[in-house]
Amino acid sequence: MRFARSKRVLRLKTIDSCFEELKDSRLVDETFTVDEVREMLDGLQVVVRGEVETELINTAHTNVLLLRQLFNQAEKFYLRLQTDISELENRDLLEQVAEFEKTDFKTPNKSNQESNKPKLAPLNEGGVSELLNKEIARLQEENDKLKTRLRTLETQAMSALDEKTRAERALKDIQKVQGEQQEINCLEDTVAALKEDYEKSLSANAASQKDLQENLVSAKHDLLRIQEQLNLAEKELDKKFQQTAAYRNMKEMLTKKNDQIKDLRKKLQRYEPDE
Incomplete structure (x- = not known):
């Protein structure tokens, strides 16, 4: 105031x-x-x-x-x-x-008045103070219980976290093994497919080689037959050519020329024996 x-x-x-x-x-x-x-x-x-x-x-x-x-x-x-x-x-x-x-x-005189003014009654142990102390004690006890429960929950949470970590590691290992197994299966399938393709290729090559050999033998036979036919045709042509007039005339001319050359050689040897 x-x-x-x-x-x-x-x-x-x-x-x-x-x-x-x-x-x-x-x-x-x-x-x-x-x-x-x-x-x-x-x-x-x-x-x-x-x-x-x-x-x-x-x-x-x-x-x-x-x-x-x-x-x-x-x-x-x-x-x-x-x-x-x-x-x-x-x-x-x-x-x-x-x-x-x-x-x-x-x-x-304010000092006397201050002393004569009514004062508030102090809190004693049997009144509100006792209730407050009981309430404080109860709250402290409840707080201790909560702290204990909190430590228990923290321990459980840490254990659960460790379990979760181990489970995650195990899951990762399993996933890794499964991945490797899948890769192995893929490789096996690839090898099997390559083997099958190789066998098919071998079969196809064997069949084609057989066909080639047969074709080669057949071609050889055809070549021999054609050569024989060519020889026969050549002989036939020679025979027919020899029977022609031109061949006979040419043969006679060649015979005469040969005789003339022989005579000339004889005369030449007679006149020039050293050479």
Whole structure:
């Protein structure tokens, strides 16, 4: 209340200074028009409104900070505080607070008054404190149980993770073996297909070789037959050529020429024996 009273007094002084400033700065003439008076009042209204609004906002925010401190302290002792907004407009209580403020600041001997004011009863072990201690003990015990359970769950989770890791490794090994087996099967199928193709090729080559041999033998026979036919035809042609007149004439001419050459050689040997 002293803090609020000091802030209120400071704000009232500020408002008074606004009026004094208006008097000193504007009220220098003896007569004013209606418009001039209205202008001065409007300006004063704006200034006073701003000061009052600032004070109200500051008071509200200050109360929020105060309540926040109280509630934070209450949370440390697991207390649940509740407020009743309707009590803030109770005229009787507001009058009691105003009377309390008046007597508090008007009493000269404040030390005696402070000692005579009623005090809050301290928390004893048999009342709320005992309940709080029991609640704290219960929460600590529950917290210990939760920690134990958490450690158990962590152990189980680690075991499950290890099992999962081993299972994944085993699965990878199985997949690797299956992949290798599939490759082996593919290679076996490829080898079998190549072997089958090779056997087919051998069979085809054997058949083609046999056909070639047969064709070669047949070609040889045909060649011999054709050569024989050619020899016969050649003999036949020679025989027929020898029976022609031209052949006989040519033969006679060659015979005569040979005889002439013989005679010439004899004469030549007679005249030129050394050569």
